[in-house]
Amino acid sequence: MSSILATELESAVSAVHSLGEMAGVISFAASGALMAVRKRLDLFGMVVLACATALGGGIIRDLLIGRTPPAAFTDLTFLIASIITGGVLFVIAPSRQTTRKALEYADALGLGLFCVTGTVIAYSSGLGAPTSALLGMTTAIGGGVIRDVLCGEVPEVLQPDSDLYAIPALFGAAITATLLHFDLYQSWTGLLAAAGAVGFRLLAHHYHWHAPVARHITNF
Amino acid sequence: MSSILATELESAVSAVHSLGEMAGVISFAASGALMAVRKRLDLFGMVVLACATALGGGIIRDLLIGRTPPAAFTDLTFLIASIITGGVLFVIAPSRQTTRKALEYADALGLGLFCVTGTVIAYSSGLGAPTSALLGMTTAIGGGVIRDVLCGEVPEVLQPDSDLYAIPALFGAAITATLLHFDLYQSWTGLLAAAGAVGFRLLAHHYHWHAPVARHITNF
Amino acid sequence: MSSILATELESAVSAVHSLGEMAGVISFAASGALMAVRKRLDLFGMVVLACATALGGGIIRDLLIGRTPPAAFTDLTFLIASIITGGVLFVIAPSRQTTRKALEYADALGLGLFCVTGTVIAYSSGLGAPTSALLGMTTAIGGGVIRDVLCGEVPEVLQPDSDLYAIPALFGAAITATLLHFDLYQSWTGLLAAAGAVGFRLLAHHYHWHAPVARHITNF
Numbered sequence: 001m002s003s004i005l006a007t008e009l010e011s012a013v014s015a016v017h018s019l020g021e022m023a024g025v026i027s028f029a030a031s032g033a034l035m036a037v038r039k040r041l042d043l044f045g046m047v048v049l050a051c052a053t054a055l056g057g058g059i060i061r062d063l064l065i066g067r068t069p070p071a072a073f074t075d076l077t078f079l080i081a082s083i084i085t086g087g088v089l090f091v092i093a094p095s096r097q098t099t100r101k102a103l104e105y106a107d108a109l110g111l112g113l114f115c116v117t118g119t120v121i122a123y124s125s126g127l128g129a130p131t132s133a134l135l136g137m138t139t140a141i142g143g144g145v146i147r148d149v150l151c152g153e154v155p156e157v158l159q160p161d162s163d164l165y166a167i168p169a170l171f172g173a174a175i176t177a178t179l180l181h182f183d184l185y186q187s188w189t190g191l192l193a194a195a196g197a198v199g200f201r202l203l204a205h206h207y208h209w210h211a212p213v214a215r216h217i218t219n220f
Numbered sequence: 221m222s223s224i225l226a227t228e229l230e231s232a233v234s235a236v237h238s239l240g241e242m243a244g245v246i247s248f249a250a251s252g253a254l255m256a257v258r259k260r261l262d263l264f265g266m267v268v269l270a271c272a273t274a275l276g277g278g279i280i281r282d283l284l285i286g287r288t289p290p291a292a293f294t295d296l297t298f299l300i301a302s303i304i305t306g307g308v309l310f311v312i313a314p315s316r317q318t319t320r321k322a323l324e325y326a327d328a329l330g331l332g333l334f335c336v337t338g339t340v341i342a343y344s345s346g347l348g349a350p351t352s353a354l355l356g357m358t359t360a361i362g363g364g365v366i367r368d369v370l371c372g373e374v375p376e377v378l379q380p381d382s383d384l385y386a387i388p389a390l391f392g393a394a395i396t397a398t399l400l401h402f403d404l405y406q407s408w409t410g411l412l413a414a415a416g417a418v419g420f421r422l423l424a425h426h427y428h429w430h431a432p433v434a435r436h437i438t439n440f
Numbered sequence: 441m442s443s444i445l446a447t448e449l450e451s452a453v454s455a456v457h458s459l460g461e462m463a464g465v466i467s468f469a470a471s472g473a474l475m476a477v478r479k480r481l482d483l484f485g486m487v488v489l490a491c492a493t494a495l496g497g498g499i500i501r502d503l504l505i506g507r508t509p510p511a512a513f514t515d516l517t518f519l520i521a522s523i524i525t526g527g528v529l530f531v532i533a534p535s536r537q538t539t540r541k542a543l544e545y546a547d548a549l550g551l552g553l554f555c556v557t558g559t560v561i562a563y564s565s566g567l568g569a570p571t572s573a574l575l576g577m578t579t580a581i582g583g584g585v586i587r588d589v590l591c592g593e594v595p596e597v598l599q600p601d602s603d604l605y606a607i608p609a610l611f612g613a614a615i616t617a618t619l620l621h622f623d624l625y626q627s628w629t630g631l632l633a634a635a636g637a638v639g640f641r642l643l644a645h646h647y648h649w650h651a652p653v654a655r656h657i658t659n660f
Contacts, residue, residue: 042432044386065509066508073354262653268597296570
């Protein structure tokens with residue numbers, strides 16, 4: 001990687017970081033807070049779950065690429081944004097029906113943004129494109145898995161009735177890694193990749209695109 | 221950080237380590253073993269849960285600050301203390317009522333001790349005061365979260381009926397980080413911070429200090 | 441460690457890696473996929489759970505010894521093998537009775553292989569024998585714990601009715617560490633250690649070797 005590319009990439013990363021990463025954090029914080037509402041947690045439970053969901057994916061990514069301590073512990077803007085998001089949703093107090101819809105959208109938005117930013121951060125730390133794509137997918141999925149496990153639910157990424165989940169994240173991460181590999185990654189192509197992943201996830205959810213179930217299972 | 225401070229801090233860390241850390245490990249090992257009794261696990265399940273609870277928070281902390289392998293894997297005294305604690309509680313076999321009370325106290329003691337030692341260890345590895353406080357809180361909460369998730373329970377830190385949990389840990393960690401930042405950290409001030417966190421947690425539990433619940437939840 | 445030993449050890453590691461590690465990955469991938477069948481997950485859920493189970497233990501081990509990014513993210517053969525295993529089991533679609541039996545055997549095989557390879561990898565990264573044995577046991581147990589937690593089950597390592605689980609893993613890891621410590625580790629002694637751990641686990645399961653339960657629990 002030439003130093004010019006490294007510099008360009010760095011500024012691209014920092015641009016994505018300051019906007020996409022923050023938007024992803026707020027989206028996942030909202031999804032955690034909304035899940036907390038569904039689980040009837042109190043204000044503190046809401047804030048803790050918002051933070052764990054919003055920061056969990058990035059913490060896992062940073063541990064996996066050896067960036068310690070993770071950004072979530074050194075750059076407190078992400079933590080503060082998560083706390084504020086949790087607090088705002090506590091005050092707004094959406095209705096049950098709104099909560100379900102909003103949770104879907106917030107989760108899809110976080111998924112799409114994090115699969116791109118996660119891939120970029122992994123790639124900019126010197127890893128190859130395939131490894132970066134896998135780490136991007138892991139970042140995108142991680143926060144939601146933590147949220148669901150903490151709430152005692154089977155993670156959405158596994159549930160057969162939650163439609164495609166990992167595939168849109170892998171899709172966005174793979175596109176991002178390909179763009180990076182061929183020096184085509186820019187802010188707007190990154191945004192397109194994120195939009196593609198979000199759209200893919202929402203379409204999958206809306207039209208209930210399912211993977212098949214092993215045939216014998218119906219006989220259980 | 222001057223080398224004199226570093227040396228002083230190191231001896232402070234080592235003093236806290238050998239006493240506070242061990243007391244925290246034993247407290248959390250007891251809380252894990254007592255939870256195992258409530259879940260009707262056998263002797264090995266008790267010992268495994270005692271170890272996971274006692275060592276989990278510190279392992280997470282060490283991973284987050286990049287200290288690999290974590291102390292729990294290199295200094296076996298913590299592991300041995302956890303195993304012995306699990307074995308002793310197996311032999312003592314407290315009654316159901318005693319178990320509940322003892323679990324509360326052991327958990328509060330571990331929480332208070334670990335939020336202080338976790339903060340000190342993070343700070344002594346060169347991190348800033350706010351980051352160290354967050355890592356201290358994470359250390360204190362981590363073991364209990366692992367214990368509860370392994371047992372299939374929603375972690376106490378999230379449950380609305382378990383009263384304040386993260387706040388006392390953050391309180392103790394923030395005081396410790398402030399003491400460290402202003403060169404006021406000594407064994408006795410650290411002990412005071414731990415005692416404050418333990419007292420805060422026990423008072424919160426005794427008087428059921430609750431965070432408010434989002435108003436609409438009552439309509440669910 | 442002399443450089444000759446290091447070279448020998450490296451080749452031993454690489455031999456174990458390419459065969460034992462792959463066999464362990466496939467075994468645990470199968471156990472994850474079979475658990476997915478029992479939980480009625482769809483094809484993607486099967487593949488995700490297969491990958492998480494097969495790669496989870498090794499990822500935890502690599503994080504604990506500071507090898508980042510973990511091998512599972514850089515050497516994609518393990519990931520591909522896990523995906524294929526999940527897909528094959530989807531097509532085969534074993535019956536419910538077969539699934540239960542196969543899950544037991546796959547899990548025992550993965551446990552025995554990973555406690556050996558995990559210990560060898562930890563030892564070859566320069567850690568002492570006791571630490572390596574603990575890391576080997578953690579590697580062996582980790583994947584199954586992740587599988588069970590993701591499915592909302594209490595991990596097998598804790599369940600009183602799942603017979604000895606951690607002990608066979610510790611047994612195999614301790615033998616491997618002893619062999620390594622006394623320069624007696626070779627491919628065939630490593631295989632013997634793995635076979636011993638697998639046999640121990642299967643015997644424990646077949647004859648229901650239980651640890652005792654605290655006496656008061658019967659009064660609960």
